[in-house]
Amino acid sequence: MRSGDVTFIQAARRAQIIGGAIEVVAELGWAKTSIRKIADHVGLAMSAVLYHFGSKDKLVEAIVEAMYAAAFDVVIPAIERETTASGKLAAYIRSNIAYFDTHRTHLAALTQISSEDLRLSDETAERVAALDPVAILAAGQADGEFGDFPPGSMAIALRGAVNAVVEKILRQPEFDARSYGEDLVRIFDKAVAAT
Amino acid sequence: MRSGDVTFIQAARRAQIIGGAIEVVAELGWAKTSIRKIADHVGLAMSAVLYHFGSKDKLVEAIVEAMYAAAFDVVIPAIERETTASGKLAAYIRSNIAYFDTHRTHLAALTQISSEDLRLSDETAERVAALDPVAILAAGQADGEFGDFPPGSMAIALRGAVNAVVEKILRQPEFDARSYGEDLVRIFDKAVAAT
Amino acid sequence: MRSGDVTFIQAARRAQIIGGAIEVVAELGWAKTSIRKIADHVGLAMSAVLYHFGSKDKLVEAIVEAMYAAAFDVVIPAIERETTASGKLAAYIRSNIAYFDTHRTHLAALTQISSEDLRLSDETAERVAALDPVAILAAGQADGEFGDFPPGSMAIALRGAVNAVVEKILRQPEFDARSYGEDLVRIFDKAVAAT
Amino acid sequence: MRSGDVTFIQAARRAQIIGGAIEVVAELGWAKTSIRKIADHVGLAMSAVLYHFGSKDKLVEAIVEAMYAAAFDVVIPAIERETTASGKLAAYIRSNIAYFDTHRTHLAALTQISSEDLRLSDETAERVAALDPVAILAAGQADGEFGDFPPGSMAIALRGAVNAVVEKILRQPEFDARSYGEDLVRIFDKAVAAT
DNA sequence: GATGAATGAGTGTTCATTCAT
DNA sequence: CATGAATGAACACTCATTCAT
The missing domain is CATH 1.10.357.10 (Tetracycline Repressor, domain 2)
Known part of the structure; x- marks a missing residue:
C-alpha cells in the first residue's frame, strides 16, 4: 500500500516533469533546453529532476x-x-x-x-x-x-x-x-x- | 593577381573547413558538433576556424x-x-x-x-x-x-x-x-x- | 534553523570568495584577475565560484x-x-x-x-x-x-x-x-x- | 636622406596609431581596447600595428x-x-x-x-x-x-x-x-x- | 613597410552529473 | 523525496604574438 502510494506520487511527478519539459522544448527548442530550465519551469530543483529520471538520456526517452x-x-x-x-x-x-x-x-x-x-x-x-x-x-x-x-x-x-x-x-x-x-x-x- | 591569389587560398581554406564540418556533422550529428572538433578534423587550431568565419553562426550559415x-x-x-x-x-x-x-x-x-x-x-x-x-x-x-x-x-x-x-x-x-x-x-x- | 544554516554557509562561502578575490586583485590588478585565478586562490573549482555568483559581473558587484x-x-x-x-x-x-x-x-x-x-x-x-x-x-x-x-x-x-x-x-x-x-x-x- | 624619410614616415605612422588608440580607449575604455580594434580604427592591419611598436606593452608606453x-x-x-x-x-x-x-x-x-x-x-x-x-x-x-x-x-x-x-x-x-x-x-x- | 594566416593561452559561461544531507 | 553544493568537461570566443611573404 505504502509502496503503491510512492509509485503513484513518483508517476505523477514524472508526468509533471515530462509535461514541463515538453513545454520548455516547445518554447526554446531542443538545443537550448537544459535540465535546469526544465526544473525551474516545473518548480523543482535540478537535482530532483535527475533524481526521478537518473540521467538526461532517460528523461529524453x-x-x-x-x-x-x-x-x-x-x-x-x-x-x-x-x-x-x-x-x-x-x-x-x-x-x-x-x-x-x-x-x-x-x-x-x-x-x-x-x-x-x-x-x-x-x-x-x-x-x-x-x-x-x-x-x-x-x-x-x-x-x-x-x-x-x-x-x-x-x-x-x-x-x-x-x-x-x-x-x-x-x-x-x-x-x-x-x-x-x-x-x-x-x-x-x-x-x-x-x- | 596578388589579391586573386589571396582570395583563392582563403576560399580554399574555407571550402576545406566547410567540407570537414559536414563530415563531422555527418558522423556526430549537429548537437555534438563543435568548432573544436571541426578544427581537429581538418587539422587546424580552433582559433583558425574562427579566424576564417568569425563566429559559429557564420560558419553554420x-x-x-x-x-x-x-x-x-x-x-x-x-x-x-x-x-x-x-x-x-x-x-x-x-x-x-x-x-x-x-x-x-x-x-x-x-x-x-x-x-x-x-x-x-x-x-x-x-x-x-x-x-x-x-x-x-x-x-x-x-x-x-x-x-x-x-x-x-x-x-x-x-x-x-x-x-x-x-x-x-x-x-x-x-x-x-x-x-x-x-x-x-x-x-x-x-x-x-x-x- | 535548517534554512538558517544553509543561508549561513552560503554567506560564508560568498564571503570567502569575495575575500579571496580582493586578495587576487590586490596582487595582480583588475586587468589580470580572472574567475579562474580567484577560484584557484580560494581552492574551489571555477564553476563553483560561478555557482555562487552567477556571473562575473555579479561577483564584481x-x-x-x-x-x-x-x-x-x-x-x-x-x-x-x-x-x-x-x-x-x-x-x-x-x-x-x-x-x-x-x-x-x-x-x-x-x-x-x-x-x-x-x-x-x-x-x-x-x-x-x-x-x-x-x-x-x-x-x-x-x-x-x-x-x-x-x-x-x-x-x-x-x-x-x-x-x-x-x-x-x-x-x-x-x-x-x-x-x-x-x-x-x-x-x-x-x-x-x-x- | 632616404633613411630620414623612412624615419619620418615611421614617426607619422606611429603618431597616427597612437592617436587612433587614444580615441579607441576613450570610446571603449581600456579593458575593451585591443590591438585589433585600434588597427581597424586607423585602417591598418593588426600586424602592422605590432610591426611599428613590437608589442602591446611598447604601444601602451x-x-x-x-x-x-x-x-x-x-x-x-x-x-x-x-x-x-x-x-x-x-x-x-x-x-x-x-x-x-x-x-x-x-x-x-x-x-x-x-x-x-x-x-x-x-x-x-x-x-x-x-x-x-x-x-x-x-x-x-x-x-x-x-x-x-x-x-x-x-x-x-x-x-x-x-x-x-x-x-x-x-x-x-x-x-x-x-x-x-x-x-x-x-x-x-x-x-x-x-x- | 606591411600583411594575412595561423596559433596557443586565456576568457566567461553552460551543462549533466555526483554526493552528503 | 528532494535538495544545494560542488565539480570537470566542454563550449564559443578574444587576444597578443609569430612568421612567411
Whole structure:
C-alpha cells in the first residue's frame, strides 16, 4: 500500500516533469533546453529532476515515449474503428494530422529529437512498427480494394506527406492542417485507386 | 593577381573547413558538433576556424549555403532541361533524390539543421523559393497537362514524400533511393493526372 | 534553523570568495584577475565560484559592495560621533584615511574598479551620496563655523586630496598615511576657516 | 636622406596609431581596447600595428608618453612663464586643468592606464618629477611668500585636488572644469598663505 | 613597410552529473 | 523525496604574438 502510494506520487511527478519539459522544448527548442530550465519551469530543483529520471538520456526517452503514447491514443483507435482499407488509410491520415494539430507543443520536440541516437522501448518500437501504413496498403491490394503500386514506396511517401505538416505548422502557425489532411486523403485515394 | 591569389587560398581554406564540418556533422550529428572538433578534423587550431568565419553562426550559415549550392547544381539544371510540366515534375523528384543519394554526408546535417534559427542569404532564400514544386504543378494545371487538385497541398505532399528518403537512407544505408525515386515519379504522375 | 544554516554557509562561502578575490586583485590588478585565478586562490573549482555568483559581473558587484561596506563601517560612525562641522570634517578625513591604511588589499581594486561600468546597489549608492563631504561643508557655512568658499569645489578638492593617499600608498608602501591625514586636517581647517 | 624619410614616415605612422588608440580607449575604455580594434580604427592591419611598436606593452608606453608630452606642452611653459611662487602655483593648477579640459579623449586612458605596471622613459619620468608642485611650494616657503605647512603633504593634496577633475568630467561631461580651476586657485592660495 | 594566416593561452559561461544531507 | 553544493568537461570566443611573404 505504502509502496503503491510512492509509485503513484513518483508517476505523477514524472508526468509533471515530462509535461514541463515538453513545454520548455516547445518554447526554446531542443538545443537550448537544459535540465535546469526544465526544473525551474516545473518548480523543482535540478537535482530532483535527475533524481526521478537518473540521467538526461532517460528523461529524453521518457519524453519521447510520452509523445508516442499521446499519438497512439489518437491514431490506433481511429484506424481500428475502420474496417475497409481505404477507411483505414483515411483514418491514418486524419488521425495523424489531428494529433499534430492538437499537440502543437510536441511539434518542436518531434522534429528535433528524432535525430538523436534515441532508443525506443521495445513495446513502443513494436507499436510504431504496427502503425506503418504499409500494412494497410498491402491489405488493400490483397483484397482488390487498391490498384497496383509498390506498397513500400507508397508507405514512405505517405508518411512523408503526413509528417510534412509538422514543419508547415511550425513555420506557419495559422496553417489549416485539417483541410490539408482532407486534401491528402483525396490525393492518396486517387494514388492507390484501382484503375 | 596578388589579391586573386589571396582570395583563392582563403576560399580554399574555407571550402576545406566547410567540407570537414559536414563530415563531422555527418558522423556526430549537429548537437555534438563543435568548432573544436571541426578544427581537429581538418587539422587546424580552433582559433583558425574562427579566424576564417568569425563566429559559429557564420560558419553554420556557410555550411548551409554550401549544401544548398550543391543541391542547386543538381536540381536546377535538371528541371530547366525539361519543357513539359510532367517532365519537370519527374526531374524535380529524380534530381532531388539524386542529390540526397550522392551527398550522403550532407544528410545528417540536412535533417537537423533546418530547425535552428538558421537564416539563409537572400540569394539562397530566393532560389529555394524558386524551387518550390507548386509552380510546376500550377503550370501543369494551367496548360491542361494536369488534372484538378489543390496545388498547394500537392506540393507539400510531394516535398514531404521526396524528403522522406533522407531519413530512410540514414536509418537504412543500403536503401535503394533511385528506385524509390522512380516509384515516386509514377505515384505522382498518377496523382496529378488529368482524369 | 535548517534554512538558517544553509543561508549561513552560503554567506560564508560568498564571503570567502569575495575575500579571496580582493586578495587576487590586490596582487595582480583588475586587468589580470580572472574567475579562474580567484577560484584557484580560494581552492574551489571555477564553476563553483560561478555557482555562487552567477556571473562575473555579479561577483564584481559583490566585491565592490563588500569594500564599500567595510569603508562605511569605519567612516559613518566616525562622522556621526562628531557634532561640530569641523569635527565632522576632521573625522571624514581621518576615517577615510584610516580605512585606506588598514585595508591595503582593497587599494589596488579601488583605484581600478571605479572606471568599469560598475553599478552599485541602490542602497550603497545612497550611502555613498550621503557621505559626500559637501553636506558637512555646507552645514558648517550655514552655522557660521566655516568661512566663505564654494562648497562644491571644496568638496571635490577634499575628496581628491583624501583619495590621493591611495596611489601614494600603492607606490610607496612605507608612506605614513596617518600623518598625511593629520596634515590634511590642518590644511583644510585653514582652507575652510572663517576669516 | 632616404633613411630620414623612412624615419619620418615611421614617426607619422606611429603618431597616427597612437592617436587612433587614444580615441579607441576613450570610446571603449581600456579593458575593451585591443590591438585589433585600434588597427581597424586607423585602417591598418593588426600586424602592422605590432610591426611599428613590437608589442602591446611598447604601444601602451608610447601612448602614455604621448599623453604626457601633450600635458608638458601646456603645463611647463605656463609655469615657466610665471616668476613668483604663487604665480607658478596658480599656473600649475590652471594649466593642468586646461590640459584635462581640452584633451578629453585622453581622460579615459589616463584614469585606467596609470594602474598598470607602466614604466615611463627616463626622460619622461624626469620631467614628471620636475613637475611635482612640491618644488614650487618649497620655493614659496623659502622666500617667505608662503606660510608654514608641510610641503610634501600639501603637494599630494594639491595633485589630488587637481586630478579629481578627471573623474568629475568623465561622469559629468558638462562640468565646468575652468571655474573649478579658479576655485582651486583661491582655495590653495588661502591654504598656503602666510598668516 | 606591411600583411594575412595561423596559433596557443586565456576568457566567461553552460551543462549533466555526483554526493552528503 | 528532494535538495544545494560542488565539480570537470566542454563550449564559443578574444587576444597578443609569430612568421612567411
